[in-house]
Amino acid sequence: MLSIKNLVVLALMLLSATLSVILRPTISLADERPPIDLAVMVPTTFSEWHEEVNLTAQVVNPQQKIVIDKIYSQTLSRTYVNKQGDRVMLSIAYGKNQSDSLSLHKPEVCYPAQGFQLLHKEIITLKLMGISVNATRIETNLGNRFEPVTYWTIVGDQVVTSSINKKISELRYSIQGRVPDGMLFRISSIDRNSTSAYALQERFAKEIAxxxxxxxxxRFIGNKNSN
Structure with a gap:
């Protein structure tokens, strides 16, 4: 039997499908804004951090390349290190078209698909440049690799934390006749101590923002949350 949450999501999907037929969004939000170039927009050196070219930790890819090329317009994966030797892995995925079939895939789906166990998940709020960003934290594990993750998802300029939020945000743009773009911003580090890992990731998030x-x-941290 479907839960209330699933029923709401189903209703929103049906409404979205109906509106897509009636309104037929034809304007790409991405085409109205400056083009995305993640490699240029995200600096390789800032504050206490610089990109580590000779990687010692592999950034988890969300899907196989054929799937990545279909869903995402651009992706960026880097490992940053500071003078203390702390390492943070950054992965950003950008999709020009956030339709149901081309939606950004969340880490709690991607990591298990790569063989990781999902140990814990929680929603938290990060304060980034005066913006309250609702982010998700998950603890993952694969053998001896313990990788806490912090991420957030943006549809257009709105941070969304659930399927319902995402669908509502998409409907708002659909009513305007626009197809929104989307971005997933993921920060992770290899650490058995999730508390220290999340503290490091939050500091990194504030500094890169x-x-x-x-x-x-x-485009990276939104201008408001979709609640």
Missing amino acids: SVIDLKNRA
Whole structure:
């Protein structure tokens, strides 16, 4: 029997499908804004961090390349290290078209698909450049690799934390005749101590958000949450 949450999601999907026929969004939100170039927009060196070219930790890829190329317009994967030797892995996925069939795939789906166990999940709020960003934390494990993860998802300029939020945000754009783009911003580190890992990831998130050009910042951290 379907839960109330699943029924709501189903109703929203049906409403979205109906509106897509009636309204037929034809304007791509991405085409109205400056083009995305993740490699340029995200600096390789900032604050206490610099990109580690000779990787010692592998960034988990969300899917096989054929799937990545279909769903995402661009992806960026880097490992950053500071003077203390702390390492943080950054993965950003950008999709120009956030239709149901091309939606960004969440880490709690991607990691188990790569063989990881999902140990814990929680929703938290990060304060980034004065914006309250509702983010998700998950603890993952594969053999001796313990990898806590912090991530958030943006549809257009709105941070969304659930399927319902995402669908509501998409409907808002659909009513405007627009097809929204989307971005998934993921930070992780290899650490058995999730408390220290999340503290490091939060510090990294604040520092990288502060160096993203102001004109591009909403694309990375949103300008409001979809509640």
